[in-house]
Amino acid sequence: MMDFLEEYWLRPDPADPRLSEAVSGHDETGAAIETRVTVERPLTLFLNAREIVTMMTIGDYPEYLALGYLLNQNMLSPDTEVTAVEHDEDLDVVVVRTATETDFEEKLKKKIQTSGCAQGTVFGDLMDVIENARLPQTPLRTSWLYHLTHKINQTPSLYLESGAIHGSILAREDRPLVYMEDVGRHNAVDKIAGYMYRHGIDPADKIFYTTGRLTSEMVIKTVRMGIPVLVSRSGFTAWGVELARKAGLTLIGRARGKRFLVLSGQDRLIYDQDLAYIPEESARNRRKGAGE
Template identity: 70%
Template sequence: MTKEFAIAPDPDDPRLTERVTGIDHNGERIETAVTVERPLTLFLNGREIVTMMTIGDYPDYLAIGYLLNQNMLRQDDRVTAVDYDPDIDTVVVRTERPTDYEDKLKKKTLTSGCAQGTVFGDVMESFETIRLPESARIRTSWLYTLTRKINTAPSLYLTAGAIHGCVLCEGDRPLVYMEDVGRHNAVDKIAGYMFRHGVDPASKIFYTTGRLTSEMVIKTVQMGIPILVSRSGFTAWGVQLARQAGLTLIGRAKGRRFLALAGEDRIVFDADPRAVAEEEGRHRRKGAVDDAAE
């Protein structure tokens, strides 16, 4: 059986948060943890691609996942090296195949992703050709178990807030849990992990704490994952694209409640919602005072 949480957040990592002081609503002095963000400049071979704001963990997965989700890397590309220099906040991805993306960089469009995500002109062209496996299923018993395990796992989301989380799951098992200040960064880290470890997406479930926007749908479909779940809500274009691609889209998944607005045929109702506890107030670590971003 696959081990749960092959990668999980480490809220005790001193690189990822700082302690700061201030006052609360009563005017009393407090000390709390805040999430750190730092720039990371990505190069593909000899070409500078983008500078991202990130918490700085797993720069190799983030870099590869970003390039995959922007169609700058192909699934059959051979990555020969990933060189990260923390002193100058730079990561260089080197490939066997020569690459030149000057024209592609000129036709980027802004998306609704935090920290100014970008999606390039030909991403939608590849989106049109992707076919997700129709045989994939999600049982409601899995959904309830996953949300409980994920929401109670130690994380920066619970410790400091101001961060998004994404989790790669299979059945009722959370496998890879990534966090970052931008939800697209957390997605890209998982895409990079899947590429580096040869993970088959056909039976996977993707969970996010963020909104189900067009960007989230596009990236999930590009990764070949047939089911996307969020504790947050939907955008109209996100729903439209999910229906177009045959993606199962489940939002507002909290406690016993959820809404499915696309791909409902993959859902197997095998659990009685009345037997599931309503979600309590967020479990917080001592000293956390601010809310996480949705």
């Protein structure tokens, strides 16, 4: 029934007991209930001997999260030689070691990144990513987009298990490849970036799907990863649209049922899907949109 799950290289494991826990409470009638809630824990990141940031995270894939964070903050470059990534689960610490000291270790003072996505640290030199972007003109068929979003919405996830979570998906054509979740949407994005870096994934023919809003930071991170298409069920910010247009990024939002809006990079789209065969999204499914 869900044979497409075999297409994934990596996807959520909502049954992982480390990621959620049972909590008792009461419902709207006063009846006693038990429900599952997402677990969050601190993870302190070091770059060599320098403490960089403490992030609140669900704790899976700390290696990918650490590498992706440093890459997307421009504290590592794709050609930086990483000699080791060491995770101490007892101390909630991950250390990324490089062959030489980097130029960016002093740029980020110690800061707690909250589960409310308050990242708030995008350096001015990251704007060079937008100004110098050379994204490939990879085509996007609308039939791929509809099939892809359907598969993502049918994938078992921690969101469906316990909520309070964001998701990011790396895809090619209509095939989801890597699905990461976390309490902060930027963490989920950074895990994708770290996975791509660690496994040498070519971004040229990829699509990036996020359950979060299409903000300036989401656009900058997608462009920095070299991915030409960014898609979300959620809406846009004005600066996110402006930066996407400057970078030549295809930006698609409010992708629900048969509807979507493309506000940048429409030239990549090939409108090959007959909308008569795409069902409208029910009100119930609109309310339970993943990661919102």
